Structures are given as C-alpha cells and as structure tokens.
Amino acid sequence: MIRKLRMLLLPLVLALPAVAPAQAAPGDLPGGKSNFVVSTGYLTGASPHNWVRLGWYRxxxxxxxxxxxxxxxxxxxxxxRISSGTTPGTDCAPGEKARPPGVRRCPVMTVDGFRDDATERRKGAYRLGSERIDGEQAPTVRIEWATDTPWTETWRVRPGSGIARLEFVRSTEATSGQGYGSNAPFTERRAMDTVRRHKPRIHLDLDSWEHGKAQPPTTxxxxxxxxxxxxxxATYCxxxxxxxxxENCGQGCGQAAGDTTIQYYxxxxxVHDRRDTYWHWCTCLAPADPSVCYRGNSHVKPMLQVIDDSRTFRGWVGVEASFSTAGERDDDMLGVFRMTDWPKPRAEKRPARRQVPNAEKF
Structure with missing residues (x-):
C-alpha cells in the first residue's frame, strides 16, 4: 500500500462563457473581483463521510x-482513476531510453469526472461585511446558497494587486477551503512553459485526510x-x-533501500478553461521494468489555475481525490490545497502547520 508523500511537487471543454468585470463599484465585490477558483472539503470525520469540491464562483x-x-x-x-487524455512524449518522459532511466512514459491519470463538465450548479446570495478574526477586524464575504438545507460559507477577503484571496473562516458544510479571484475570464489559462518560467516562489498550504482521520496542516x-x-x-504538460x-519511498514500498525516485506529471x-491535473507515485511501487506504469494507489490531484487581472499565472487551487483501489476507505487520500505565489503578510496568523522543505514532498 502506497504511503502518502507531501511532495512538491495536476479534453472536454467546460462551457463557461468569458465574463467581463461586473459593472459596479469594486467595493461591491469581494476584493473588487468577480471570478474565483475555489476548493473546499469536509476532512474531519470517520470514513466514509469525507468529500472534496473544486470549481468556480462568479x-x-x-x-x-x-x-x-x-x-x-x-x-x-x-x-x-482515469486517463487525463495526455501521454507525454519521449522528450520529457524518456523512461528506459534514458541512462539511468528517467520519467516513465505513462498516460497521465486524473480522477473520474474531471474531464467532463462540472455537474454541480448552485446559486445564492452574498453579503460583504467584517468581523474580528485572529484579533483584528477583517473584511469578509458571507454566502448563503439557495439549497434545500441551510448552506452558508464565510470567507475572509484579502485584496491584492490584480487578485484577491479568500481565506476559509467557517461553513455549515465544509471544514477547509482555498480561493482566489480576479476579473479575468474563466476561459483564460497559461501554457506549461509559462508555468515553468514563473519566477516568484510558489507556496503550498494543504489540509488533508488519510489513515482514517484529518492530518496536521502542511506548508x-x-x-x-x-x-x-x-x-x-504545444506546452500542455x-x-x-x-x-x-x-526518506522518500522506502517505508511506503516496504523496503529500506532501492529505487526511491518519484514520478511527477x-x-x-x-483546453479552453483552467483545469490542470497533477499525478505522482513512487517508482518502487511499479515493477522494475522502466517501461511499466503504476496502476495502484497513486496520487491524483485536480487543480484550477489562478489567473490575475493582467492574465498572469499565479498558481493553483486544488484537491486530492485519491480513493483506495482495494476499497479500503481508511486508505483513501483526500486534500484541499493552494499552490500560489501569494505572499504571506506578517500579520497573517495561521494555525500551526507541519513544514515540508519543498514541493517534492507534497
């Protein structure tokens, strides 16, 4: 059974029309922004009650x-797990052709449903306000969804340059959340060469559930x-x-030595929206033949790109939805995370989080 790694390192067209900024004073919108990518999750209970959501708020x-x-x-x-529709070429996945063997040429996996249109649609009303959070008065947005049972969300709003961040405060449904918004249309996305050349440091914040319980937050x-x-x-992967x-994979593979490399995709x-997917697994979990791909409990992480007002790539919000292939719910791996270049203000107070050295441990 695979052990979860905190590493640094995730086509059908989603019918989301381009949206121009709303014709209203900026103060009427959270942080002056209309279009947000958001991930939320319920990551606290005994299985099988946990869930994750990923999508767009307008x-x-x-x-x-x-x-x-x-x-x-x-x-x-x-x-x-299903194929994302992408199999990298030998230019970036040489496998057995490299010496020593490199990234294996495998169909990149994602979670079933992510290649299709988002199936959940809901509407609600929102109200801007403020409340005391971590000892200071902070701007907030409260959402009341028009659902059969009461469903509310409260987020702290942090305005930024060309972007706004939503920080999870509370919800009647979720325990965790991440969100970023701008006035760029949801159809705007950046190619992978742009992602790779992005200079600002990308920060990780992760809330996760595994081994039958919520885990300490990770940064x-x-x-x-x-x-x-x-x-x-065509830089799409x-x-x-x-x-x-x-320390990478020895314990997860049931061995103290051997191949401890990790395969990342x-x-x-x-194609015309912000969906990316992140997939990774320990090389030692697959047969030694460098042409063989792993089909067990790999990590599948659907993500949405964060794009600011100037159409600049700023990172992702995402979820992990890695369900056990053996049907053991305590072995499921779920998570809610952000990987963005948003700087952390000195005054920003966060719960104590377990530190990881870099994306290689996510």
Whole structure:
C-alpha cells in the first residue's frame, strides 16, 4: 500500500462563457473581483463521510448573487482513476531510453469526472461585511446558497494587486477551503512553459485526510523550475523525476533501500478553461521494468489555475481525490490545497502547520 508523500511537487471543454468585470463599484465585490477558483472539503470525520469540491464562483455585484459550478468527489461513491487524455512524449518522459532511466512514459491519470463538465450548479446570495478574526477586524464575504438545507460559507477577503484571496473562516458544510479571484475570464489559462518560467516562489498550504482521520496542516513550496516541459510548442504538460532520497519511498514500498525516485506529471485537462491535473507515485511501487506504469494507489490531484487581472499565472487551487483501489476507505487520500505565489503578510496568523522543505514532498 502506497504511503502518502507531501511532495512538491495536476479534453472536454467546460462551457463557461468569458465574463467581463461586473459593472459596479469594486467595493461591491469581494476584493473588487468577480471570478474565483475555489476548493473546499469536509476532512474531519470517520470514513466514509469525507468529500472534496473544486470549481468556480462568479459574483454579480448588480444583483448581489453568486453562482457556482463545482466538481464533487466523496467516499460514499469513490471515483476511479482515469486517463487525463495526455501521454507525454519521449522528450520529457524518456523512461528506459534514458541512462539511468528517467520519467516513465505513462498516460497521465486524473480522477473520474474531471474531464467532463462540472455537474454541480448552485446559486445564492452574498453579503460583504467584517468581523474580528485572529484579533483584528477583517473584511469578509458571507454566502448563503439557495439549497434545500441551510448552506452558508464565510470567507475572509484579502485584496491584492490584480487578485484577491479568500481565506476559509467557517461553513455549515465544509471544514477547509482555498480561493482566489480576479476579473479575468474563466476561459483564460497559461501554457506549461509559462508555468515553468514563473519566477516568484510558489507556496503550498494543504489540509488533508488519510489513515482514517484529518492530518496536521502542511506548508511548503513548489519547485516548478525542476520540471521538464513536454511537446515543443504545444506546452500542455511537464514532468519531473525527483532524485533518490532515503526518506522518500522506502517505508511506503516496504523496503529500506532501492529505487526511491518519484514520478511527477502535470498536464492540462481543459483546453479552453483552467483545469490542470497533477499525478505522482513512487517508482518502487511499479515493477522494475522502466517501461511499466503504476496502476495502484497513486496520487491524483485536480487543480484550477489562478489567473490575475493582467492574465498572469499565479498558481493553483486544488484537491486530492485519491480513493483506495482495494476499497479500503481508511486508505483513501483526500486534500484541499493552494499552490500560489501569494505572499504571506506578517500579520497573517495561521494555525500551526507541519513544514515540508519543498514541493517534492507534497
């Protein structure tokens, strides 16, 4: 059974029309932004009650309403791993042709449903306000979804340059959340060569559930510069073979030594929207033949790109939806995370989080 790694390192078209900024005063929108990518999850209970969601929130200042389109994965109906539709070429996945063997040329996996249109749609009303959070008065947005049972969310709003961040405060449904918004249309996305060349440090914040319970929050970084971009001019995927490290995979593979490299793949899923998917697994879990791909409990992480007002790539929000292939719900791996270049203000107070050195441990 695979052990979860905190590493640094995730086509059908989603019918989301381009959206111009709402014609209203910026103060009528959270942080002055209308279009948000958001991940949420319930990561606390005994299995099989946990779930994750990933999608888009659109705020309309004129009507004071918000609409959402989200993907939903849960332990009651565990989803299988499927191909994302991308198999990297030998330029970035040489496998057995490299000496020593490099990234294996495998179909990049994601979670079932992510290649399709988001199936959840809901509407609600929102209200901007403020409340005392971590000892200071902070701007907030409260959402009341028009659902059969009461469903509310409260987020702290942190305005930034060309972007706004939503920090999870509370919800009647979720225990964790991440969100970023701008006035760029949801159809805007950046190619992988742009992602790899992104200079600002990308920060990781992760809340996760595994081994039958919620795990301590994790922080770290993501080293996009370590990846190799695939496909020449059509830069829609990239890969990385993490070098051997004794602490990486020995325990997860039931061995103290051997191949401790990790196979990383990141590819687009949506051609005309923000969907990417992240896939990784310990090399030692697959047969020694460097042409063989792993088909067990690998990590599948659907993500949405964060794009600011100037159409610049700023990172991702995402979820992990890795369900046990053996049907053991306590072996499911679920998570809610952000990997973005958003700087952490000194005054920002966060719960104590377990530190990881870089994206290679996510």
């Amino acid at each position: 705020f309309d200042a004129g009507s004071g309403t918000v609409s959402a389109r989200t993907y939903y994965w849960n332990q009651r109906h565990p989803a299988r 770290g970084g993501f080293g996009q510069g370590n990846f190799t971009v695939c496909g020449g001019r 990239m890969t990385y073979l993490q070098p051997p490290k004794a 990141l590819t687009r899923v949506g």
